[in-house]
Amino acid sequence: MGRGMTACAIPGFDPDAFVAAVLAEDLGEGWPGGGCDVTSQSVIPAGARFAGVMDSRDAITVAGLPIAAAFFRRLDPAMEIEILAGEGARVGAGTALMRLAGNARAMLTAERSALNTVQHLSGVATLTRRYVDAMQGRAVLLDTRKTLPGLRHLEKYATRMGGAQNHRLGLWDAAMIKDNHVAVAGSVGEAVRRAKAAGVRRVICEVDRLDQIAPALAAGADHLLLDNMAPDMLREAVALVAGRAACEASGGIDLATIAAVAATGVDYVSVGRLTQSAPAADIGLDFTPL
Numbered sequence: 001m002g003r004g005m006t007a008c009a010i011p012g013f014d015p016d017a018f019v020a021a022v023l024a025e026d027l028g029e030g031w032p033g034g035g036c037d038v039t040s041q042s043v044i045p046a047g048a049r050f051a052g053v054m055d056s057r058d059a060i061t062v063a064g065l066p067i068a069a070a071f072f073r074r075l076d077p078a079m080e081i082e083i084l085a086g087e088g089a090r091v092g093a094g095t096a097l098m099r100l101a102g103n104a105r106a107m108l109t110a111e112r113s114a115l116n117t118v119q120h121l122s123g124v125a126t127l128t129r130r131y132v133d134a135m136q137g138r139a140v141l142l143d144t145r146k147t148l149p150g151l152r153h154l155e156k157y158a159t160r161m162g163g164a165q166n167h168r169l170g171l172w173d174a175a176m177i178k179d180n181h182v183a184v185a186g187s188v189g190e191a192v193r194r195a196k197a198a199g200v201r202r203v204i205c206e207v208d209r210l211d212q213i214a215p216a217l218a219a220g221a222d223h224l225l226l227d228n229m230a231p232d233m234l235r236e237a238v239a240l241v242a243g244r245a246a247c248e249a250s251g252g253i254d255l256a257t258i259a260a261v262a263a264t265g266v267d268y269v270s271v272g273r274l275t276q277s278a279p280a281a282d283i284g285l286d287f288t289p290l
Contacts, residue, residue: 012169013153019070022113037109048104049290054097054118057282061129062089063161064121064154065098068114076106088161090129097283101290111285120151121158122281128162128274134255138262139269142167142248146272155275167270174202176225189215196220204248213240226266227251234264 028034054068062085069081079102085091097118100107132141141164147155156166168174175195177188185191188205195203196219205221207213208228216224226237228251238247248268249261262269 010153010157013157015067015070018067018154019074019113022117023071023074023110026113027109037105040105040108044105044108046105049102050100050104050107050287051290052098052100052107052285052287054100054115054283054285056091056093056095056097056122057284059090059092060122060281060283061125061162062091062097062122063087063125063158064118067121067154068118069098071110071114071117072100072102072107075110076103078102079106088125088163104287104289107287115283115285117154119280119283120278121154121161122283124155124158124275124278125162126281127278128159128164130255131258131271131274132163134258135262135269136259138259139249139266140165141274142268142270143274144250144270144272145170147275159274162274164274165268168204174204174223175200176204176206177221178206179208187215188212189219192216192219192221206250207237210237210240213237217241217244221245223248225250225270231260231264234261234266238265 024030027036065083065085065087069083072079072081079100082099083097084099085095085097091097128141128143135141143156143159143164144167145152152170156169160166168176177191177195182188182191185194188207192203192205202223203221204223204225205216206225206227207216210233213224223246224237224241225248226234229237229249234249241247246268247266248270249264249266250270253261253269253271254273258269258271
């Protein structure tokens with residue numbers, strides 16, 4: 001059964017501002033002659049009413065239905081909306097996800113914004129679930145900061161609905177020392193030492209060679225990102241760490257390779273493709289005049 005949410009349950013995400021901004025973009029607010037849906041206003045009588053059913057055309061993992069509903073309610077606060085699938089639910093092709101009844105113009109104006117949102121988020125959740133399934137219960141799948149600008153909170157919400165855990169939400173909630181930081185600090189050990197001395201609560205250190213592991217651990221790294229290592233090298237790295245820090249495999253991992261990577265003994269596997277490359281879920285919305 002899927003996990004429920006309200007449209008306000010994502011930390012750092014303002015659903016009202018998001019819905020307003022997306023609708024304003026589609027309506028052309030600020031453009032000469034903008035601020036309206038010319039097709040609906042010219043073709044559909046103001047008092048016309050529609051019923052609608054949103055459904056999945058393929059098997060998907062659901063994410064974003066309450067946000068989609070918020071688009072319709074913003075334009076018709078009295079719209080009757082019934083959400084039929086829980087967030088995170090796995091549903092088959094042809095599953096009804098939402099039923100609506102209300103003002104026809106409002107439905108037509110909100111339709112594309114609502115569908116774009118739920119198609120994208122469900123696409124991310126669906127791809128994430130495929131990766132989780134491929135891991136066969138070994139290790140924990142993490143997302144990355146490789147998100148569309150402005151959509152990070154929503155996309156990371158979608159990966160959670162697909163069964164992943166969030167890596168860093170941003171630059172603020174953990175230090176991640178990468179090769180460019182090391183280049184300035186002089187060494188892996190010195191970079192980690194500086195972060196720990198600054199009082200950073202959680203220090204993640206990227207290593208791409210086995211000889212970097214000991215100095216990173218000695219300086220106090222909490223989490224090692226094992227970058228672009230083949231499975232045999234990952235197993236050797238995990239043995240060297242010996243439980244003294246969390247181990248994460250990262251870099252170039254896809255559906256064809258993730259099972260072998262997850263089986264090496266790492267604690268985590270991070271995959272940028274979850275948010276960079278997820279295809280939109282095939283979700284439709286059909287209306288019937290009332």
